[in-house]
Amino acid sequence: AQKITQTQPGMFVxxxxxxxxxxxxxxxxxxxxxxxxxxxxxxxxxFLIYQGSYDQQNATEGRYSLNFQKARKSANLxxxxxxxxxxxMYFCAMRAPMNRDDKIIFGKGTRLHILP
Amino acid sequence: EPEVTQTPxxxxxxxxxxxxxxxxxxxNHLYFxxxxxxxxxxxxxxxxxxNNEISEKSEIFDDQFSVERPxxxxxxxxxxxxxxxxxxMYFCASTPGGPQHFGDGxxxxxx
Numbered sequence: 001a002q003k004i005t006q007t008q009p010g011m012f013v014x015x016x017x018x019x020x021x022x023x024x025x026x027x028x029x030x031x032x033x034x035x036x037x038x039x040x041x042x043x044x045x046x047f048l049i050y051q052g053s054y055d056q057q058n059a060t061e062g063r064y065s066l067n068f069q070k071a072r073k074s075a076n077l078x079x080x081x082x083x084x085x086x087x088x089m090y091f092c093a094m095r096a097p098m099n100r101d102d103k104i105i106f107g108k109g110t111r112l113h114i115l116p
Numbered sequence: 117e118p119e120v121t122q123t124p125x126x127x128x129x130x131x132x133x134x135x136x137x138x139x140x141x142x143x144n145h146l147y148f149x150x151x152x153x154x155x156x157x158x159x160x161x162x163x164x165x166x167n168n169e170i171s172e173k174s175e176i177f178d179d180q181f182s183v184e185r186p187x188x189x190x191x192x193x194x195x196x197x198x199x200x201x202x203x204x205m206y207f208c209a210s211t212p213g214g215p216q217h218f219g220d221g222x223x224x225x226x227x
Binding site: 033035037042043044045046047050091093102103104105106107108109 | 149151157158159160161164171172174205207209214215216217218219220221223
């Protein structure tokens, strides 16, 4: 069965520090995609970053990077130089197999609080 | 940058009434989805739609739910007889293949 686990329900981080949000996943499909979404208090879902299971390098998008450790089935999101506007709920998500455009399954999320 | 557009942003409906949630996916996208998020909980898949038919649906998506693409741009979710437990944020998403792009959601409140 496919599963996404986010073990940190909430985190408090000082502004300008780097933060790592944990995500582990489980799937038997060799081809899968991993995603991170940000949900501010206003409720919308904002796509942040994507990692394919066959990608050789870790994905990066501006201040976001994905620390992909395939053997450990982890896909942690790293936010460098955190800002007050990064305070939000963050969801790790997966689609497997990747060659079908089927549903994404989400983790329960981590609520990130950036402190001034 | 093109966006997925959802209307209305907030819908308040009496229990037992029908409700239609509307979405305009990004124009060159081929795959469409509905998800819901009960307050404080994780996002749950409802249904995926491709080539004018449902490609997958979850156990949540029972006979009270239906989806339609009535023209070339709109994608709707209908709940026939709403229940209190249908209160949630409903997200539409679309993709050409790859990451799904979500709309801002419709908050549905059932009274």
